[in-house]
Amino acid sequence: MNNEKADIAIIGGSGIYDGNMLDRVREIDIDTPFGKPSDSITIGEHGERTICFLPRHGKGHRISPSELNSRANIFALKKLGVKRIIAVSAVGSLKEELAPLDIVIPDQIYDRTRSRPSTFFEDGIVTHIGFADPFCPEMSDAITEIADSKGYSVNKGGTYVCMEGPQFSTRAESRVYKALGFDIIGMTAIPEAKLAREAEICYSMIATVTDYDVWHEEDVSIETVIANAMKNEEAVKAILMDALDRISLEQNCICKNALAGAITTAPEMISHETRRRLEPLIGKYLE
Numbered sequence: 001m002n003n004e005k006a007d008i009a010i011i012g013g014s015g016i017y018d019g020n021m022l023d024r025v026r027e028i029d030i031d032t033p034f035g036k037p038s039d040s041i042t043i044g045e046h047g048e049r050t051i052c053f054l055p056r057h058g059k060g061h062r063i064s065p066s067e068l069n070s071r072a073n074i075f076a077l078k079k080l081g082v083k084r085i086i087a088v089s090a091v092g093s094l095k096e097e098l099a100p101l102d103i104v105i106p107d108q109i110y111d112r113t114r115s116r117p118s119t120f121f122e123d124g125i126v127t128h129i130g131f132a133d134p135f136c137p138e139m140s141d142a143i144t145e146i147a148d149s150k151g152y153s154v155n156k157g158g159t160y161v162c163m164e165g166p167q168f169s170t171r172a173e174s175r176v177y178k179a180l181g182f183d184i185i186g187m188t189a190i191p192e193a194k195l196a197r198e199a200e201i202c203y204s205m206i207a208t209v210t211d212y213d214v215w216h217e218e219d220v221s222i223e224t225v226i227a228n229a230m231k232n233e234e235a236v237k238a239i240l241m242d243a244l245d246r247i248s249l250e251q252n253c254i255c256k257n258a259l260a261g262a263i264t265t266a267p268e269m270i271s272h273e274t275r276r277r278l279e280p281l282i283g284k285y286l287e
């Protein structure tokens with residue numbers, strides 16, 4: 001058991017596996033009712049704030065998108081008291097004008113995943129949260145402004161289509177996603193964003209374009225994706241450094257009370273065991 005707490009979490013995606021931008025770092029292992037997170041969590045300081053870092057696929061990129069235990073990842077961050085998550089993701093582009101090395105701060109998600117556990121609430125408790133705007137609007141605006149002021153090529157808003165993977169899309173799929181008007185494609189925003197909302201944690205994404213998806217003729221190569229994700233690491237870290245300083249720790253957004261009125265199960269039907277298991281999520285609603 002540890003008593004560590006953190007204000008903001010960074011979830012690192014492909015090509016971003018360590019929290020070396022933080023000071024006085026320590027590593028902690030956290031257990032959750034949903035199992036273990038992708039890796040140990042790095043906690044460190046950034047000015048006055050305590051920040052934690054979790055590599056989504058584990059150090060050494062060991063966990064495939066379909067195998068990610070996102071429930072454990074998000075629950076562990078909730079246990080640490082995290083209010084805000086900045087997720088970093090490598091994405092393919094579905095638009096000519098979104099070129100490799102551009103940055104997108106998406107505002108919508110289209111879910112094409114197939115079978116990923118995507119709620120904390122089951123086995124005797126049901127909730128239905130609103131998810132119309134899956135990213136925290138307040139935090140996404142702040143991050144966009146920071147990226148823009150630093151002179152990076154950043155796109156405000158955009159729809160991230162989340163495919164199952166791990167194979168990349170066929171050309172037919174890619175052309176359909178493009179025709180439907182989606183902007184970028186990746187494999188990990190779902191269920192991460194859904195679970196963060198259920199946990200009432202603000203969730204925004206810095207998506208770095210690593211390639212044109214296959215509608216553009218050339219095949220997607222993993223070498224290019226990783227090489228471009230690493231080329232963008234400096235830009236991502238520069239944006240993160242400012243964001244970690246400037247993002248308000250006060251949640252004034254839809255995320256803060258996402259569960260209010262969403263717990264559908266009659267309170268007297270929710271077992272003590274469920275209340276105990278999910279206490280960090282529902283404790284404040286079931287006193």
Ligand SMILES: CSC[C@H]1O[C@H](OP(=O)(O)O)[C@H](O)[C@@H]1O
Nearest residue numbers: 013014065089090186187188225
């Ligand atoms: C390494 S290529 C495909 C892989 O990259 C993206 O991961 P992440 O979102 O964690 O940066 C994409 O979603 C796939 O999981």
Ligand SMILES: Nc1ncnc2[nH]cnc12
Nearest residue numbers: 090091092185186187213
């Ligand atoms: N083209 C692509 N499709 C799915 N996920 C990706 N991550 C990076 N590039 C991608």
